Amino acid sequence: MTSRSGDDFPFPYASTADCYAIGIALPTVAIIVTGLCMYTRRLLNAVVGPDDWLIVGGLVAVIAMGICFTYGAATGAMGQPTPPPPADLTEADMLSYIDAGYETLQKIQFPFQISMMLAYGCIKMSIVALYRRLFVIDTRSTFGIVTLVTQVVLVLWSLTFILLIIFPCSSHIWANWGSTGDQLALCPVVFTSEYGLTGSDLILDLYVFLLPLPCVWKLHMTLQRKLMVSGILLLGAMAVAASVARLVVYVDALALLTAEAAVDEKLVVTLGLYWSLLESGLALIAACLPTLSALIVKKKLTLMLESIRSVFSLRSTSRSIRSEDNQPIYLQHTFKVDVENRSSDHVGKPAETRAGPASNATYKPSR
Structure with a gap:
């Protein structure tokens, strides 16, 4: 991370090396973790369910985000400061002027954010599907209905923000990577939708990761085992932490940009996307860890998680x-x-x- 003197932005920017690192390393780790997760399913003769297919969809989206970052670093659109505009531009000309590197960044940002929403949606739905696999015996139970409604909400949430990303400028899709004047005239909901996305994403992250705790603490288990199971299911707290950091970065960035403060817009956008990819990658890894833990503790964890489901099954009879x-x-x-x-x-x-x-x-x- 790097910072610039004379810049009002309070956080260090992501450098070109940072962009290469996260664009290559995080998707690579995600591929390895997801592959090990599928291997563990096969090793334990477990049925491949909706949670597995959804996590594969999230992996594809994270890989696409990594490709965007790698391309952005290679072209200089990400991680490098914006060069000053020509000195002879008038105030009116500034509205129609756009730096070539920033235009490339906006074109990269468009598929990146669509992939980001697909990753967010698939990973969250995969975690909820895992809860259903573990805890839902009777689909008419309270938890079964709550998780089903949660899945529907996540689908609608993902589709809503995908449409807002594609059509913030109505039918003028090209204005997504247009000049400042074009965006001010044609894209009135850009900042509002960004605030809505970052805020709702954090709320949903907290809700999804806390959702199963009431079920765990109702089980007839020792306190130590309840804490162990709760800790496993709350491994996604690291993704929540990244979501909080992303929200702080977005709020400060949008406030400074709307106030026309001395910030480098290209580096600010790069940093926001950096935290988005980090959050997606960490969430995917966290979603795979309960299954991967079976390899680490030599299947003991799998017995424990399966026994949870057994308790719920016995209760129903x-x-x-x-x-x-x-x-x-x-x-x-x-x-x-x-x-x-x-x-x-x-x-x-x-x-x-x-x-x-x-x-x-x-x-x-x-x-």
């Missing part, structure tokens, strides 16, 4: 046996199923056969 309370969840599941199976196997047998010798009358769950 009957209450747990009180003697199970001190057992691990997956043993509780085995105990419950074994008791039911033995009960069904003994139906129709003589009483003396069912009882057996006195020494075998007490049943002990296998470990």
